[in-house]
Amino acid sequence: MSERREQPWRDEPVQRGRILVLTDNPIARSIAVIASTVGRTVLLESADDGGPGLDARAGDAVVLCDHDAPDAPAVLRAALASEASYVAMMASRRRAAGLVEELEAEGVDVSTLHVPAGHDLGGKAPGEIALSVVAEIVAESYGRSGGAMRG
Template sequence: MTHSHREQPWRDDERTRGRVILLSANPISAAIEAIAHVVGHEVVVIADDDGGPGLGLAQPSVGDAVVLCDHDAPDAPAVLREALASEASYVAMMASRRRAEGLLEALREEGTPGLDKLRVPAGHNLGGKSAGEIALSVVAEIVAEAYQRPGGPLS
């Protein structure tokens, strides 16, 4: 295959490339990490055994995405409170709507601010079931959010 010297149809836009901060190390977070790297994001993985709950030194800022990849983590409520209080542009949790209901209700009852920016379940509805397919949907949503697009079909 030969390549012409035409102008590339894409552009590198650093403004849309915040970090992707993943909480919990599991097959889905590993797949999100791989795909996010491919699209140009720096990725920070905070494993369950990294000592203590929360985002720690990651300190999310504007443009960053925070994804809680384990809704059953004992510190899930604290992590979500911390992420929602941060400047992160995207905050999401891997969970079915049914599994997330109790946690969301508890956060609402405590008056947790910023719940309107929480995406549950994380990702676009692509119908995928494997870790890679789920990760693709999450990274697609992160990219769409960065460009302020709905993430639907192009045609």
């Protein structure tokens, strides 16, 4: 008698929000490739100001890949006020501190802002950093911490 083998994946697609990536750079392009590979819809906006299409919806993830963009505060303000389920910025805590302080002074709730974006994988290459960001987005979309599977 043959037992049916259980597979660890699902064949049916799972609907998830889009990943909106702002400012075209090597990390942003790597996020787009990795996120597309895991089945996410990615919109890469090269304009620093969020471009004409930044309209985060429920379930979307917004990743600002350039904390020095001229309109970074406006982009983050809009994303944090939206129904996006994940809002992040690529920056060290030290470099982002001034921007976060500016938003807090305006009364913006930054408690859900992921800065720096991603999990602490230790990678420094654009693809490695992007992998950590996409891993965090996927983990959060399933209500998981993203820790190791082993017990």
